[in-house]
Amino acid sequence: MQPWYFSECGYEDLPDASEYESVRVTIPNSYCDPHVVADLYDRYIEEWIAAEAAGFGLMANEHHQTGVNLNPSVSIVSALLARATTTARILVLGHQLAYRRDPIRVAEEMAVVDVLSRGRLEVGFVRGVPSDVAPANAQPQGTLKRLWEAHDLILRAWTSHDGPFNWESEHYHYRQVNIWPRPFQSPHPPIWMTTSSTYNAPEIARYRYVCATFLSGYSLAGKVFHAYREAAHEAGWDPAPDRLAYAGMGFVAETDEEARAGAERMMWFSRNTRTAPQFSRVPGYMTTDEYATMVQGGSRREGQGQRDGGVQGLIDNGILFCGAPDTVVQQVEQHYERTGGYGHLIILGQYGKSQHAETMRSIELFGKEVLPKLGGLGLQFAD
Amino acid sequence: MRGTDTAISIEQMTVAGESLKVLRGGNGPKVLVLHDEWGIAGDEILWQLLSKEFEIIAPIAPGFEDTAASSRTSTVRDLALLYNALLVQLSEDPMTVIGVSFGAWVAIEMAVMNKTKITNLVLLGPLGLRFGSPEQRNIADLFALSEPQLVESLYANPDIARMVTSESLREDVVTWARNREASAVYGWEPYFHTPGLQCWTEQLTIPVAIIHGGEDRFVMDGYFERYAESFPISSRIEIARSGHFPHLDAPQQTFEALKPLLS
Secondary structure: OEEEEEEOOOOOOOOOHHHOOOOEOOOOHHHOOHHHHHHHHHHHHHHHHHHHHHOOEEEEOOOOOEOOOOOOOHHHHHHHHHHHOOOOOEEEEEEEHHHOOOHHHHHHHHHHHHHHOOOOEEEEEEOOOHHHHHHHOOOOOOHHHHHHHHHHHHHHHHHOOOOOEEEEOOOOEEEEEOOOOOOOOOOOOOEEEEOOOOOOHHHHHHOOOEEEEEOOHHHHHHHHHHHHHHHHHHOOOOOOHHHEEEEEEEEEOOOHHHHHHHHHHHOHHHHHOOOOHHHHOOOOOOOHHHHHHHHOOOOOOOOHHHHHOOHHHHHHOOOEEEEOHHHHHHHHHHHHHHHOOOOEEEEEEEOOOOOHHHHHHHHHHHHHHHHHHHOOOOOOOOO | OOOOOOOEEEEEEEEOOEEEEEEEEOOOOEEEEEOEOOEOOOOHHHHHHHOOOOEEEEEEOOOOOOOOOOOOOOOHHHHHHHHHHHHHHHOOOOEEEEEEOHHHHHHHHHHHHOOOOEEEEEEEOOOEOOOOOOOOOOEOOOOOOOHHHHHHHHOOOHHHHHHHOHHHHHHOHHHHHHHHHHHHHHHOOOOOEOOOOHHHHOOOOOOEEEEEEOOOOOEOOOHHHHHHHOOOOEEEEEEOOOOOOHHHHOHHHHHHHHHHHHO
16 A cells, blocks of 8 residues: 655635635635745645655645645645655646646646656646636636646657657647656656546546545545446456555544544634635536536535534544544555555645644654554455 | 517527527517527517517527537637528528627627628627726626625616526526536636727727616626727617616616617
């Protein structure tokens, strides 16, 4: 099992939700003190470095115009991780390709980070979340089509070494593509994609990419993994567990009680911030029926309600791994069993109002007392 | 037609190789009526008034209502080309084109490319042109406003707002959702306007009448004045106590303003 440590890098001192319309897109940056942010960047990098020492790979993402995540460029944060660490693999998960107008820039930046890290980079291509549509002013229609079109172009740019090539597709137009540097790894860094639905998993399986699903609990994660494996078999290949990844929240302390108190602080963003509905239900981003369901107050995503419970509910639904080390080992084993198994476990280890000291302790306990006991997982599927 | 006694027939036409749904009804001189960014829900009042003296031809832009989105018609210029082909197919004689909001944008795009089939334009709360500095928001961000903010910006009469938004939600939410998607296809970027279109509207030789609400909060102050100045032959009529859709807030006043422009 390859463990990954993931930090959302949020701005913990957000105002009361009654003071702003939406924590995504429109919250004024007058609430943002750059001196506080500078300290937070130092803190989050320190936690990533500690995670490397604990045996984790390091995962970073990006979001825009929000206090919930202070990384508007995953290229920048992955570049600094490449220089701040020496051995850990670095997972970018991911680039919001459907919203990026210049995929060649993504190809170039990721080639640089792969070289800086001397081949430790893994690159995720994602469509992007609805609330990042407005910051990019990205056309919400046709996002999947643009994602795959940009993917094709980036792959071609990474693997083309004989001078410029021409690329004029529906959305992207270049006549002289010839990136420098080229990636350190050959033919290119490993590729990941994410999905929260069973209908995207087969396409990811077709390319044999790592398929990650985030905070989807027992039921949906199991279905996504099943869809991937079934599609792979139909395509004539037999996936190993390292083609699948699950991302859950994780917090370890000396006792279950202490860990739960820490998890409560992690949940602060989820309970004390709000996103205006017009930024989460974007016409064209989802199917018409899903959009109509959301307009009427429903959820488009299966299992969304699983996230609404308290700490115990999140644990019960397989979204949060939380407790003393042995408790967490047991929870992960159970999750592995019930979802069929996977080769990568991504731990969102810092979120909301998690304090630095307790986060560092959680990372340390993961490294010393949890990860060593998960060694038997990830080698073969549970079922 | 829902809620009216006007007989409207639905024709599935093939225009320039594209499948196009066209609603037709009434008797008299032909007028082309182009719907707004919310679909046809608000147009029924207009049709009812017009169809007593005119034959209405109301195409549905691909992707709106129950029609499928089209890969070949995904911009307003595509739509204008398609509708110009429809005019050629429908009649040898030129006719008036009425456009509402988004439909008015389509109408001016048609007119700058069509010297023979359009007699004049009648534009209700028109969009399609942009003025001023980059920071001047000409048109409220339809996709970033909450529903109460939208209602506040669009309508002078909140009862009318309920008819077009909330009531539609209750009746047919999937169609409402599809119309929102279609409005994003055509209007997302550039946002409900064509950059540089004024160069061509300034060359138009047909009369352009602009009818707009006196309490339109969906567009910036002075928008319609500058809009009217973008055409060599233009007139502007302001309807009191009316928001962005004057035919909804003040149907009879709007019809009275509109009728002489069609005769």
